[in-house]
Amino acid sequence: MDELVPLNAPRAHPAPHLDLLGLLPPELEALVAVMGEAPYRARQLQSWLYARAARDIGSMTDLSNSFRRELAGRACIGRPALEACREDQGGEAAKFLFRLPDGERVESVLIYDGARRTACLSSQVGCGLGCTFCATARMGFRRQLTAGEIIGQLLEIGVVLRQRRERVTNVVLMGMGEPLLNLEAVLRSIQVMRLVPGPGIGGRRITVSTAGHVPGIHHLARARLNVGLAISLNATTDELRRQLMPIAHQYSIADLLGAAQDYFDVVGRRVTFEYVLMAGVNDSLEDAGRLGTLSRRVPCKLNLIPYNESGYDTPYRRPAAHWIQRFRAAVAAVSPVQTTVRDSHGRGIAAACGQLYQQHRSPRR
Numbered sequence: 001m002d003e004l005v006p007l008n009a010p011r012a013h014p015a016p017h018l019d020l021l022g023l024l025p026p027e028l029e030a031l032v033a034v035m036g037e038a039p040y041r042a043r044q045l046q047s048w049l050y051a052r053a054a055r056d057i058g059s060m061t062d063l064s065n066s067f068r069r070e071l072a073g074r075a076c077i078g079r080p081a082l083e084a085c086r087e088d089q090g091g092e093a094a095k096f097l098f099r100l101p102d103g104e105r106v107e108s109v110l111i112y113d114g115a116r117r118t119a120c121l122s123s124q125v126g127c128g129l130g131c132t133f134c135a136t137a138r139m140g141f142r143r144q145l146t147a148g149e150i151i152g153q154l155l156e157i158g159v160v161l162r163q164r165r166e167r168v169t170n171v172v173l174m175g176m177g178e179p180l181l182n183l184e185a186v187l188r189s190i191q192v193m194r195l196v197p198g199p200g201i202g203g204r205r206i207t208v209s210t211a212g213h214v215p216g217i218h219h220l221a222r223a224r225l226n227v228g229l230a231i232s233l234n235a236t237t238d239e240l241r242r243q244l245m246p247i248a249h250q251y252s253i254a255d256l257l258g259a260a261q262d263y264f265d266v267v268g269r270r271v272t273f274e275y276v277l278m279a280g281v282n283d284s285l286e287d288a289g290r291l292g293t294l295s296r297r298v299p300c301k302l303n304l305i306p307y308n309e310s311g312y313d314t315p316y317r318r319p320a321a322h323w324i325q326r327f328r329a330a331v332a333a334v335s336p337v338q339t340t341v342r343d344s345h346g347r348g349i350a351a352a353c354g355q356l357y358q359q360h361r362s363p364r365r
């Protein structure tokens with residue numbers, strides 16, 4: 001494993017007034033109109049922010065000095081500062097640690113898979129949902145990310161990839177935090193990703209992953225953004241799910257199946273049920289049979305994810321490789337649903353959400 005490489009010192013950010021990052025084209029137009037500038041200035045700003053990934057207003061050299069000065073008096077670019085990057089030696093993934101303007105930190109992961117370059121972005125600092133198998137849960141909830149801070153992670157990863165003449169092709173909101181509990185910022189960031197050249201990532205290549213917040217699923221469906229939805233299931237009985245994921249006290253598996261059906265009815269896309277396989281916890285053949293049966297009740301896909309135990313102390317273990325295949329076969333025996341095993345890319349760089357943060361702050365690192 002490569003050492004954690006400090007990249008650049010955290011930058012001082014301007015006072016937290018209007019953040020340009022996260023503004024949509026009509027909002028940029030309204031801003032330049034208020035400032036008495038011509039509409040084409042909004043297109044220039046948009047290009048600097050999203051296509052050229054400018055980090056500060058002063059670097060926008062084709063804008064007049066007076067416009068830049070006035071803009072800097074009203075607004076800032078609240079972009080996260082890339083503090084560390086770690087790449088696994090197998091070339092499967094890279095992990096990024098960002099420092100936010102207020103000193104908080106979040107992580108993102110870039111996953112290499114053939115020609116696909118998937119950026120896994122965080123939506124909150126920490127998470128309040130307390131899933132027992134998750135490193136981020138240990139932080140607790142600290143604060144929501146802004147749309148600009150979500151987009152900023154994507155832009156920084158894009159800068160790194162551009163040096164290799166590559167670009168981000170897919171986005172999953174599956175890093176730190178529960179995206180559906182920060183819906184306003186998440187929806188805005190998705191709109192920017194879809195609409196604005198630069199990120200330019202279509203809805204079909206964006207996936208929102210939820211621990212199973214049912215009202216949020218209904219809301220996302222009606223936002224008509226045409227994004228994919230992944231629901232972390234992780235158990236086939238409500239009793240076990242409540243032990244692993246406290247949110248299951250609020251929403252049962254039946255509720256999740258109903259929400260998945262609703263999502264399909266409104267958006268026309270099958271949801272993916274994610275199932276983190278933990279040895280001796282949820283990987284029995286009875287679990288496999290129940291998972292297969294559940295999956296037949298709604299239009300869906302299944303994704304089995306062997307637990308990622310690297311990087312921090314955890315009581316959970318990854319099942320043996322032969323058992324993972326046996327579990328998958330047992331699911332397939334009762335269900336025709338497409339079932340994939342997605343190994344946790346970048347196990348060597350602690351790719352499960354929250355692990356790099358934990359290592360970075362732990363004296364035992």
Ligand code: SF4
Nearest residue numbers: 127131134137177211
């Ligand atoms: S798994 Fe996701 S929802 Fe659960 S605590 Fe971790 S970040 Fe939050």
